[in-house]
Amino acid sequence: MGGFAALLxxxxxxxxxxxxxxxxxxxxxxxxxxxxxxxxxxVVLPKARRQVSTNFxxxxxxxxxxxxxxGETLLICLSGHGLHAKGTDYLIPEDxxxxxxxxxxxxxxxxxxxxxxxxxxxxxxxxxxxxxEGVQQDSMGGTVGWASRKALxxxxxxxxxxxxxxxx
Numbered sequence: 755m756g757g758f759a760a761l762l763x764x765x766x767x768x769x770x771x772x773x774x775x776x777x778x779x780x781x782x783x784x785x786x787x788x789x790x791x792x793x794x795x796x797v798v799l800p801k802a803r804r805q806v807s808t809n810f811x812x813x814x815x816x817x818x819x820x821x822x823x824x825g826e827t828l829l830i831c832l833s834g835h836g837l838h839a840k841g842t843d844y845l846i847p848e849d850x851x852x853x854x855x856x857x858x859x860x861x862x863x864x865x866x867x868x869x870x871x872x873x874x875x876x877x878x879x880x881x882x883x884x885x886x887e888g889v890q891q892d893s894m895g896g897t898v899g900w901a902s903r904k905a906l907x908x909x910x911x912x913x914x915x916x917x918x919x920x921x922x
Contacts, residue, residue, distance in 0.1 A: 760797050761831070762799045763831070763832050765835065771846065773835050784799070811862045830878065843884075844862055
C-alpha cells in the first residue's frame with residue numbers, strides 16, 4: 755500500500771499541426787523520470803507508436819489511474835502545447851488538425867474527473883507543462899453533487915492541478 759508513481763507524457767512533434775516543435779520535451783521528461791526514480795517513484799514513460807494523439811493520452815492517463823495501487827500518490831505530467839477554451843484547459847496533441855472547428859474539439863481536455871473518482875490512489879497531482887493560449891474566455895458554472903456514499907469514498911482523496919504557465 756502507498757508508494758509513489760509518475761506518468762510522464764510529452765507531445766513535441768507538431769509539424770503536421772503547423773505548430774512549432776518542442777524538441778526539448780523528450781529530454782526534459784527523461785530527466786524528470788530519472789530524478790523521480792532516484793527518489794523512489796515508479797515511473798511510466800510511454801512511447802506512442804506514431805504520434806501523441808488524444809486517444810493515446812486519454813488511454814494512458816485512464817489506465818494509469820485505474821491501475822494505481824491502493825493508497826498510492828500519483829503524479830501525472832503532461833508536456834506540450836496547450837490552450838484554454840470555454841473554461842477548460844487542453845493539451846494539444848501532435849496530430850491536431852489546424853482546420854478542426856472548433857480547434858479544441860480535437861485536443862485533450864485536462865479533465866479526468868470520472869477516472870479520479872474511481873482510482874484507488876490516495877492523492878493525484880496533475881503537472882501540466884503547457885502554455886494555455888486563451889481561445890475564448892467563457893466559464894462553465896455550477897457543480898454536480900455526488901451521492902452520499904460516493905462522497906464518503908472520495909472524501910479523503912486529494913487532487914491538484916499545477917500549471918507551469920498562467921492562462922493568457
